[in-house]
Amino acid sequence: MSTADTARTGGTATAPAGPVRRPGLLRTAWRYHRTKIGVVLAGAVLLVAVAGPFLSPFSPTEMAGLPNSADAEGTLLGTDEVGRDVFSRFLHGGYTLVSIAVLSALAGVVGGAVLGLVAGYLRNWADELIMRTNDMLLAFPQLVLALLLLSILGPQVWLIVVIIALSHANRVARVTREATLKVVEQDFVKSAEAIGVPRWRIMAAEILPNITSPLLVELGLRITYSVGTIATLSFLGMGLQPPTADWGLMINEGRTAITIQPWAVVLPVAAVAVLTIGANLITDGLSRASIGIDRGVEK
Amino acid sequence: MLRLILYRLFYGLLTLFVVSLVVFAATQALPSDPAQAILGREAADPARLEALRRELNLDQPLALQYWSWLSGVLVLDFGTSLSGGMPVSELLGPRIQASLSLMLITAVIAAPIAMAIGAFAALRRDRRFDHSSSMVTLVLAAVPEFAVGIVAILLLSTGGLKLLPAVYAGSSTEVLSNPDQLVLPVLTLAIAVSPPIIRMMRASMIEVLESEYVQQARLKGLPERTVIWRHAAPNAIGPVAQVIALQLGWLAGGVVAIEFLFNFPGIGKALMDAIEARNLPVIQAVTLLIAAVYVLVNLVADVVGLAANPKVRVSSR
Secondary structure (H helix, E strand, O other): OOHHHHHHHHHHHHOOOOOOOOOOHHHHHHOOHHHHHHHHHHHHHHHHHHHHHHHOOOOOOOEOOOOOOOOOOOOOOOEOOOOEEHHHHHHHOOHHHHHHHHHHHHHHHHHHHHHHHHHHHHOOHHHHHHHHHHHHHHOOOHHHHHHHHHHHHOOOHHHHHHHHHHHHHHHHHHHHHHHHHHHHOOHHHHHHHHOOOOHHHHHHHHHHHHHHHHHHHHHHHHHHHHHHHHHHHHHOOOOOOOOOOOHHHHHHHHHHHOOOOOHHHHHHHHHHHHHHHHHHHHHHHHHHHHHOOOOOOOO | OHHHHHHHHHHHHHHHHHHHHHHHHHHHHOOOOHHHHHHHHHHHOHHHHHHHHHHOOOOOOHHHHHHHHHHHHHOOOOOEOOOOOOEHHHHHHHHHHHHHHHHHHHHHHHHHHHHHHHHHHHHOOOOHHHHHHHHHHHHHHHOOHHHHHHHHHHHHHHOOOOOOOOOOOOOHHHHHHOHHHHHHHHHHHHHHHHHHHHHHHHHHHHHHHOOHHHHHHHHOOOOHHHHHHHHHHHHHHHHHHHHHHHHHHHHHHHHHHHHHHHOOOOHHHHHHHHHHHOOHHHHHHHHHHHHHHHHHHHHHHHHHHHHHOHHHHHHOO
């Protein structure tokens, strides 16, 4: 379906005469096999992350045996470099990663959507200000900006969420602005303006419902990125701090003993990889459903 | 066209200026005392704290601090490293070379292969090769690059196959003399940068293959080989060149995690070491450097994009 098509059907959907619904974005996306595979993959990892802490045989910080033994008694996959149960740490290690990734992606998409909507609709000095500031912020690679700030202010969870959300927001704002520009020229916006609907209501009730598809795609993309970036930060030692059980940190701690205790690295790497792959497959399904072209992760 | 390029250049310079402000603000102007942060536990000694403050010019007003830092940066004087007392530029010189070699080798290997895969997928559109390459790029693009690197280590250097060294051993001046140690980092980076190039090449090639001039070339009976190499491929490369430039910019930041993983003595490793040691001047220099490369490469990509667009090129002659 072409972009113009989407805008047109979207237009009728909010016309005051009463909504004419086309098959929803989620339902269209579900028709693609990749979406289903993605849901299964991401769902499996999410299940481990959420239910894991309740199922683990040991606490993530308790000593279960001698350090780095692959077959310590009573453990499933042996112990890590200080003697903690690898399997239990794996089960505990996803919850924080997943929750701060989703939180920062959500915050980034909401913030970026508001900025992009305002910039695209008002088209005045606010547009200039927002978009030029955006361009400046985009001059920093996401990871390097995060490293710069975290190294000075110290690695703290709220700071990670803020930094990642900010670097998402300016990218989301660009996309939202593009999408908004296509909608503002439509007749239903003009008519709402003519009868004197306040501008914030036009943005919230006329434009926003028509740009939900690109926003949903963005959300998927941002979650994929968030998981990757936050896992990378933890891997670099700039994310969650020891002795927390965290997938990125586990990879960092376990990599020196990778030959004797590979599980401490293999499990978290697999989890991070499968989660990002699943999220990206869902995103690709959504984007195919919304505009019919590929738009997966671009680095 | 010239005017557009000049405008972009000016804008690039402005961006660099803002970048320098951000780096400075993040490191020296925050309410927290950098001297205290650097010394950490040793901050209890007021004499040392005072000495360090003086060394970092922290006793001067902010604007003056910024000015003395920036005027140093402009002549490539980034101050002295807090550990070892070497000038930062001297410390980073060989590391920059090492990272650049890594990035260039990656680019030279990855770009042609990625373009070939993309073009081949376009020629085999909707056939098996196209579908599998699209799936593989989707999967590889999603996984963070350090995870790709670890999988490569597990497969090629620790598991059943002990083909390649898992981490780099050696100094930054002899990078090119140990080719076997470069294989894994280059492979990882190549896998990380390729997916967007493959996708762009495929999309661009499909567009060109459907164009009227390719149809015309086919209709007049040219062999398919000539159609593809003389008529289609050269026209498909323009937009791809832009993506390749952007990917090179990404590499500047992307090497950090990879160098850390493989213990490769480049700027990324330098940054992580500096963070570990709270070596402020080095942190400032490396982040500024990476951002500058990123800005410059984006600028080049912009100009390439403008030059590849016939409308822009012709209209403003």
